[in-house]
Amino acid sequence: xxxxxxxxxxxxxxxxxxxxxxxxxxxxxxxxxxxxxxxxxxxxxxxxxxxxxxxxxxxxxxxxxxxxxxxxxxxxxxxxxxxxxxxxxxxxxxxxxxxxxxxxxxxxxxxxxxxxxxxxxxxxxxxxxxxxxxxxxxxxxxxxxxxxxxxxxxxxxxxxxxxxxxxxxxxxxxxxxxxxxxxxxxxxxxxxxxxxxxxxxxxxxxxxxxxxxxxxxxxxxxxxxxxxxxxxxxxxxxxxxxxxxxxxxxxxxxxxxxxxxxxxxxx
Amino acid sequence: xxxxxxxxxxxxxxxxxxxxxxxxxxxxxxxxxxxxxxxxxxxxxxxxxxxxxxxxxxxxxxxxxxxxxxxxxxxxxxxxxxxxxxxxxxxxxxxxxxxxxxxxxxxxxxxxxxxxxxxxxxxxxxxxxxxxxxxxxxxxxxxxxxxxxxxxxxxxxxxxxxxxxxxxxxxxxxxxxxxxxxxxxxxxxxxxxxxxxxxxxxxxxxxxxxxxxxxxxxxxxxxxxxxxxxxxxxxxxxxxxxxxxxxxxxxxxxxxxxxxxxxxxxxxxxxxxxxxxxxxxxxxxxxxxxxxxxxxxxxxxxxxxxxxxxxxxxxxxxxxxxxxxxxxxxxxxxxxxxxxxxxxxxxxxxxxxxxxxxxxxxxxxxxxxxxxxxxxxxxxxxxxxxxxxxxxxxxxxxxxxxxxxx
Numbered sequence: 001x002x003x004x005x006x007x008x009x010x011x012x013x014x015x016x017x018x019x020x021x022x023x024x025x026x027x028x029x030x031x032x033x034x035x036x037x038x039x040x041x042x043x044x045x046x047x048x049x050x051x052x053x054x055x056x057x058x059x060x061x062x063x064x065x066x067x068x069x070x071x072x073x074x075x076x077x078x079x080x081x082x083x084x085x086x087x088x089x090x091x092x093x094x095x096x097x098x099x100x101x102x103x104x105x106x107x108x109x110x111x112x113x114x115x116x117x118x119x120x121x122x123x124x125x126x127x128x129x130x131x132x133x134x135x136x137x138x139x140x141x142x143x144x145x146x147x148x149x150x151x152x153x154x155x156x157x158x159x160x161x162x163x164x165x166x167x168x169x170x171x172x173x174x175x176x177x178x179x180x181x182x183x184x185x186x187x188x189x190x191x192x193x194x195x196x197x198x199x200x201x202x203x204x205x206x207x208x209x210x211x212x213x214x215x216x217x218x219x220x221x222x223x224x225x226x227x228x229x230x231x232x233x234x235x236x237x238x239x240x241x242x243x244x245x246x247x248x249x250x251x252x253x254x255x256x257x258x259x260x261x262x263x264x265x266x267x
Numbered sequence: 268x269x270x271x272x273x274x275x276x277x278x279x280x281x282x283x284x285x286x287x288x289x290x291x292x293x294x295x296x297x298x299x300x301x302x303x304x305x306x307x308x309x310x311x312x313x314x315x316x317x318x319x320x321x322x323x324x325x326x327x328x329x330x331x332x333x334x335x336x337x338x339x340x341x342x343x344x345x346x347x348x349x350x351x352x353x354x355x356x357x358x359x360x361x362x363x364x365x366x367x368x369x370x371x372x373x374x375x376x377x378x379x380x381x382x383x384x385x386x387x388x389x390x391x392x393x394x395x396x397x398x399x400x401x402x403x404x405x406x407x408x409x410x411x412x413x414x415x416x417x418x419x420x421x422x423x424x425x426x427x428x429x430x431x432x433x434x435x436x437x438x439x440x441x442x443x444x445x446x447x448x449x450x451x452x453x454x455x456x457x458x459x460x461x462x463x464x465x466x467x468x469x470x471x472x473x474x475x476x477x478x479x480x481x482x483x484x485x486x487x488x489x490x491x492x493x494x495x496x497x498x499x500x501x502x503x504x505x506x507x508x509x510x511x512x513x514x515x516x517x518x519x520x521x522x523x524x525x526x527x528x529x530x531x532x533x534x535x536x537x538x539x540x541x542x543x544x545x546x547x548x549x550x551x552x553x554x555x556x557x558x559x560x561x562x563x564x565x566x567x568x569x570x571x572x573x574x575x576x577x578x579x580x581x582x583x584x585x586x587x588x589x590x591x592x593x594x595x596x597x598x599x600x601x602x603x604x605x606x607x608x609x610x611x612x613x614x615x616x617x618x619x620x621x622x623x624x625x626x627x628x629x630x631x632x633x634x635x636x637x638x639x640x641x642x643x644x645x646x647x648x649x650x651x652x653x654x655x656x657x658x659x660x661x662x663x664x665x666x667x668x669x670x671x672x673x
Contacts (some may be wrong), residue, residue: 006298010541013294017566018538020287021573024338027280028580031331034276036587042661050593074593075659083479099438101594 050074052102053138053153055086060147064088072108072151075101078144092117092145100136107137110149119143279328281319284338285312291345291542298543303352311341326373327658328651329588335581336647339632340365340640342574344388346562347635349543354635361637365644372425376652382596386433390446393426393470397453421642423450427466428473428603428646435477436595443474444483450488455494458504461614461628467491468610473603477595512624528560528619532568539567556627558634559619575616578631582609588654601653604646611643 043049045190054069076085078100080093088097098112110125112118118125125134136142138153288311296304318337323330340362348355379385400416427450434443447470454463471487474480498505511525534540542565563571585605592598614628629636631643 006294007541007544009294009297010544011436012506013554014292014538014567017287018569019543020283022572024280024283024287025573025576025580027276028331028335028577031276031280032580032584035331035584039591046661046664049661064280234454266616 012088051154052108053151055142055151058141058148058150061090064147069152070149072100072102074097088144088147090145090147093147097144103135107135107140107153109138110134110142117145268387277319277323277334277366280331280334281315284315284319284334284341288312288341288345290313292348295345295349295543299352303356304348306433307348307355311344315341326370326651327655328373328586329654332581332584332588332647332651333579335584336632336644338577339574339581340644342562343558343633343635343640346558346565346633349565350561354633357637358635358640361640362644364637368641369644369648369651372648373652376597376600376649377655382429382433386430389426390430392521393423393430393450393637394453395425396422397450397457399460400457406647416457416459417636418638420454420459421638423454424462424469424607424642425645425649427436427469428600428607428649431470431473432596432603434597436599440474440478440480440483444470444487444490447487451491451494455498455502458496458502460505460508461626462613463494464614464626465607465610465628467494469603469606472606472610473599475601476606477599477665490604502504508624508626512621524557525621525625526558529621531571532560532571532619535564535567537567537569539563539565539570541568556615556618556625556629556634559616559628562633574633578612582612585650588650588657591657592653593657593660597653597656601650607646608643611639 046249051073053072055072057064057066057068057070058111061064071087073085076099077089077096078084078086078093078098079096080088081095084096094113094116096113097116098110098118100108100110102108110118110120112125119142120134120136123142136151138151140151142149142151160242289308292304292308292311296308298304315334315337319330319334322328322333344355344358344362347358396419399419400401427447430446431443434440434446447466451463451466451470454460455465467487467490471484471491474487475484499509544565559574562574582605582669585608587603589598589601589605592601608631611628611631614623614626615630615634617623618625618628629639632640634640
């Protein structure tokens with residue numbers, strides 16, 4: 001090809017290349033934005049996707065009433081500032097009170113900050129204790145300052161729990177929430193958004209605890225007299241744990257955990 | 268958007284890219300009457316198609332990021348082929364090695380469950396790598412030659428990100444600062460300024476991203492300022508770069524290439540001089556910092572701005588992958604890689620436009636710098652590995668028993 005012909009072609013092709021580049025940029029950004037909105041829709045249809053459970057307030061304060069359920073992410077920080085993953089507004093809770101992370105084989109590993117007062121199942125935990133011995137599983141109690149929580153973990157997060165995929169609800173197709181085809185089966189049991197005190201009654205063995213079929217999604221806190229004893233005073237002590245309670249030792253056998261999971265999620 | 272819609276979106280994007288590269292390489296093949304040109308006009312579009320369609324399905328990862336990476340790699344090969352075909356072949360080999368590294372890094376992120384043992388192996392390895400140039404390297408640092416200093420500097424970038432992500436995710440700020448400072452100091456002494464500046468920026472930004480701590484960030488910034496001041500006072504290479512930046516017309520050394528690059532860019536206009544019509548660009552080629560000016564000269568300023576926007580889209584996508592990560596370690600790992608690539612882009616473009624002194628940083632994925640290309644692809648592999656874990660997490664959540672409905 002002669003150089004003059006090539007030069008003509010190359011000069012003409014400049015406009016084509018610039019046009020293609022602009023269109024490519026537009027398509028890239030359109031794809032970016034559509035991926036972002038798709039992800040948001042997906043997560044809206046799976047509101048619990050990024051969490052492993054909830055911390056339910058058993059004994060709280062004015063800012064954090066009893067019965068409030070706080071989502072627990074896979075890892076994060078619990079503290080008294082709003083930027084923390086779990087925000088606990090109390091003067092006795094430090095700004096970064098403790099950090100936690102979820103290990104599927106062990107549960108939630110808790111690392112208190114230096115000088116923080118943390119009790120798990122009525123056992124004080126200090127930052128010097130090895131993380132091998134400190135973990136929370138479904139039903140464990142956590143006390144930070146005067147606030148007492150109990151952990152409710154979502155089922156099927158632990159593959160060793162004995163709750164197999166075949167026993168689970170039919171996997172749902174992720175779609176926007178207005179898609180009617182995604183409604184759950186009529187007999188599918190969904191736990192109440194707020195725990196009632198009966199669900200965490202310490203006199204009741206954990207494997208007899210039931211979750212009710214929901215009738216509505218209202219999130220009302222527990223009644224004020226939920227913790228009142230027979231004399232009409234609110235109990236401030238942490239309920240004594242059952243020695244055979246799986247959460248007591250922090251380590252539960254596979255068989256007991258699978259029994260509890262099946263009991264928890266059945267009627 | 269369903270899976271099929273997503274697939275169509277990336278397919279449409281890849282069709283546009285294929286058209287661009289097919290016409291470009293065919294044009295150059297007509298110019299040279301070379302078999303290589305015709306082979307590349309088929310091979311590069313095929314590579315683009317595989318990047319957009321086949322690889323994302325094979326590795327279950329982000330198709331858009333792979334498409335953008337494929338586009339940028341192919342563009343680098345195209346620009347080099349237009350100026351010097353032998354350089355393009357060298358770049359293709361580097362791309363092959365880099366792609367293998369990318370797949371390895373993706374597999375590493377998926378396979379490794381506990382990074383603790385790996386960390387305590389790679390920390391001493393990093394110090395060994397940093398001391399090798401003192402024993403075997405040359406005193407001058409030239410990335411295009413693939414000098415030992417440049418190779419070890421690029422490997423350190425990857426190790427640094429992994430180590431920092433590990434320490435910072437566990438709240439160990441002081442060890443991460445110490446490790447970063449030692450790496451920066453050793454790179455500074457080797458006169459590997461671009462790696463030193465990149466390392467410093469990565470440490471500071473990751474520290475701030477992980478903790479938001481004012482004191483630790485201030486400490487890091489103070490250290491960086493002290494090192495820069497020391498370099499300006501006592502290192503001649505450092506002084507010459509600053510002098511060339513401040514008075515390019517007065518200085519006769521390093522600023523010659525910079526002036527040539529600026530003139531080259533400004534003479535290209537909006538549409539460029541034409542693909543393959545600028546032979547004087549080959550002198551700038553081996554200075555890997557100036558590839559952007561060659562790109563401007565060949566394709567024009569509109570095209571160059573589009574390339575910058577595509578690089579920005581890469582950074583945006585990587586940042587959203589880091590933000591969606593379930594664990595702090597993986598979030599910081601992908602964020603660290605994103606910061607490295609973003610800073611490298613800024614240092615390269617900023618140096619050419621005289622915003623900042625030239626550091627020698629090359630444009631990621633595009634420049635004629637094998638070590639930098641391989642490390643950029645490895646970092647992309649780490650980001651894609653994290654995205655693979657993110658996708659797995661969302662798919663797992665879809666199979667959990669239904670907990671509540673919003």
